[in-house]
Amino acid sequence: MPELRRNLATGEWIIAAPERAKRPDQFIKEAAARKRVPRHAAECPFCEGHEEQAPGEVFAIREKGSKPNGRGWEVRVIPNKFPALVPSEVSGLNAYRSRVGIYLRIEGVGNHEVIIETPDHQLSICTMPVAQVEKVITTYKERYLTLDRNPDNELIIIFRNHGERAGTSLPHPHSQLVTCPIVPNSVRNRMLEGVRYYDETGMCVYCDMVAFEVREVHRVVAENDDFVALCPYASSVPYEMWIIPRRHQASFGEIERREQHGLAAILREVLGRLHQALNDPDYNYVIHTAPHHSATVPHYHWHLQITPRLTTPAGFEIGSGISINISLPEQSAKHLREAAEG
Amino acid sequence: MPELRRNLATGEWIIAAPERAKRPDQFIKEAAARKRVPRHAAECPFCEGHEEQAPGEVFAIREKGSKPNGRGWEVRVIPNKFPALVPSEVSGLNAYRSRVGIYLRIEGVGNHEVIIETPDHQLSICTMPVAQVEKVITTYKERYLTLDRNPDNELIIIFRNHGERAGTSLPHPHSQLVTCPIVPNSVRNRMLEGVRYYDETGMCVYCDMVAFEVREVHRVVAENDDFVALCPYASSVPYEMWIIPRRHQASFGEIERREQHGLAAILREVLGRLHQALNDPDYNYVIHTAPHHSATVPHYHWHLQITPRLTTPAGFEIGSGISINISLPEQSAKHLREAAEG
Numbered sequence: 001m002p003e004l005r006r007n008l009a010t011g012e013w014i015i016a017a018p019e020r021a022k023r024p025d026q027f028i029k030e031a032a033a034r035k036r037v038p039r040h041a042a043e044c045p046f047c048e049g050h051e052e053q054a055p056g057e058v059f060a061i062r063e064k065g066s067k068p069n070g071r072g073w074e075v076r077v078i079p080n081k082f083p084a085l086v087p088s089e090v091s092g093l094n095a096y097r098s099r100v101g102i103y104l105r106i107e108g109v110g111n112h113e114v115i116i117e118t119p120d121h122q123l124s125i126c127t128m129p130v131a132q133v134e135k136v137i138t139t140y141k142e143r144y145l146t147l148d149r150n151p152d153n154e155l156i157i158i159f160r161n162h163g164e165r166a167g168t169s170l171p172h173p174h175s176q177l178v179t180c181p182i183v184p185n186s187v188r189n190r191m192l193e194g195v196r197y198y199d200e201t202g203m204c205v206y207c208d209m210v211a212f213e214v215r216e217v218h219r220v221v222a223e224n225d226d227f228v229a230l231c232p233y234a235s236s237v238p239y240e241m242w243i244i245p246r247r248h249q250a251s252f253g254e255i256e257r258r259e260q261h262g263l264a265a266i267l268r269e270v271l272g273r274l275h276q277a278l279n280d281p282d283y284n285y286v287i288h289t290a291p292h293h294s295a296t297v298p299h300y301h302w303h304l305q306i307t308p309r310l311t312t313p314a315g316f317e318i319g320s321g322i323s324i325n326i327s328l329p330e331q332s333a334k335h336l337r338e339a340a341e342g
Numbered sequence: 343m344p345e346l347r348r349n350l351a352t353g354e355w356i357i358a359a360p361e362r363a364k365r366p367d368q369f370i371k372e373a374a375a376r377k378r379v380p381r382h383a384a385e386c387p388f389c390e391g392h393e394e395q396a397p398g399e400v401f402a403i404r405e406k407g408s409k410p411n412g413r414g415w416e417v418r419v420i421p422n423k424f425p426a427l428v429p430s431e432v433s434g435l436n437a438y439r440s441r442v443g444i445y446l447r448i449e450g451v452g453n454h455e456v457i458i459e460t461p462d463h464q465l466s467i468c469t470m471p472v473a474q475v476e477k478v479i480t481t482y483k484e485r486y487l488t489l490d491r492n493p494d495n496e497l498i499i500i501f502r503n504h505g506e507r508a509g510t511s512l513p514h515p516h517s518q519l520v521t522c523p524i525v526p527n528s529v530r531n532r533m534l535e536g537v538r539y540y541d542e543t544g545m546c547v548y549c550d551m552v553a554f555e556v557r558e559v560h561r562v563v564a565e566n567d568d569f570v571a572l573c574p575y576a577s578s579v580p581y582e583m584w585i586i587p588r589r590h591q592a593s594f595g596e597i598e599r600r601e602q603h604g605l606a607a608i609l610r611e612v613l614g615r616l617h618q619a620l621n622d623p624d625y626n627y628v629i630h631t632a633p634h635h636s637a638t639v640p641h642y643h644w645h646l647q648i649t650p651r652l653t654t655p656a657g658f659e660i661g662s663g664i665s666i667n668i669s670l671p672e673q674s675a676k677h678l679r680e681a682a683e684g
Binding site: 001002003004005006008010011012013015016017019020082083084085086091093100101102103104105106107108155157159160161164165166167168176178180181182184185186187189208209212216233234284285286287288305307312313314315316318319320321322324 | 343344345346347348350352353354355357358359361362424425426427428433435442443444445446447448449450497499501502503506507508509510518520522523524526527528529531550551554558575576626627628629630647649654655656657658660661662663664666
């Protein structure tokens, strides 16, 4: 029998209907589907030695003595060449609301950056050394803190698209960062859900979830000193995972050096398990963090959400906002725990 | 320059970034992409003469004298063979909330029905005669009113998935209906957005939008006596359309006979224009209607939303809930107005 489950942190209901899955191995990608990729690609604008093909870097982790926009980098951040939003320093525009008839609009003011994770064209997070993943996380934090100083940036979204079904076209390993001049509904709703829980219980709902899931065990995929990775009770999609810091912190900007290592290690591990369990499926991940003005609230808690792209949302999902998940998170977590680490 | 636009009815912001489109004709499907389909398919469980392959019908429009579950039907409604939710009459379960540790759950109680729109395997809404589309709409209303009598059905979602990217596997023309035992967040948020507007202005936001857009003209795709079809100011995706009744009505159950004809005519017309403009793209449509207990409120207004599946939402959309639309609704509407009707 299908069941409805409510996500305690977001307030969203989902329908768990594993009977609708076609066969137990339906999510495993066919072996031939992904083609071999070289370590360096002649036409790739993100490969080392092609720095002049992309916009100039705004940040990089580099070998000592190497020059900006030349060789010798380990992680490199550049403005997106086809940006969704443009910084006001570039456009000269501001992020004030204005009216168009009965509607509201804002100029497309914001930063849209690409974080090139490694010079090696063929790697991915789960095939890099942990030390390299840690450099990526360090870069996330560095850019987060820098961009958070601009009062126009109400919210900073760091995300990664892996594979075509996840919306990426460039295979070179990279993440992205977008800063928004508004707090969108979905984020406001999560904050409100969190504050409601806090007012009732005096607790952070994410802290409570971590404590509960660690006791329950069967939805936990991996743990280390600073993080827990789990398949949420009300997962929207098969193999959805949340990586949650054990220490309460609303904003990703609060992450400490030791935690950066822990995040790199658990992220690499669970993406490795996902890769092994399903043969390198497409996925997105995103860091959900508090908006600028809520950076220290007791009722929100940043976390990294991994969304494998294995199924297609259809009309029902568009109309209701309710996801139909044809797998159970308990089963996904078991499969991931039993898979190799990478 | 990109811009942010706020949807007045839903409160959602979107980013309009037409500069990110690869080329002006990027949305037009390649001619060879869709294969020829026969009028009757030997292996199709929805074709006439195969009635015994599917569950027994719960409603049908039939030739006089024809028997249930036999030949002679024009539109036919059956329970979904792989349902997302199961009626309590079948499962013996009820839709009460219960606790699983710190979480809430509900048994998967509800109706999940398939509306087979015609015995002809190869048709679609935009290639059927209007009279046939009207029979489909009549069937929607009939099932809506019947299922709305069950107090477990807080919300009724009627939707259609067209093509693989829209999540359908069976090509035979069909719609679906799901009844939910809860009001999900996304619907509650639309109601709250509507009530906020109503409290400020004394008006229904959808009525105001229709009046404004009809005066503005350039986002309107089609009009008749009872309906207006438009590309919303803050469309989430290229070629998104909303069909809105001119007469204020919160619930789809309120639609009158004359309006059923008007809805059939405008739906067929705009889907025909979409088909002609983009060479039969995949799409979903869904009827957004008020929950059962808000059926007569002055601040909500049912409407049919058409979502073409031309782009892939990625990590930014998952993290922020903000869609990046690489087209402008003004341009989509112009393209659709200039296309043939079918």
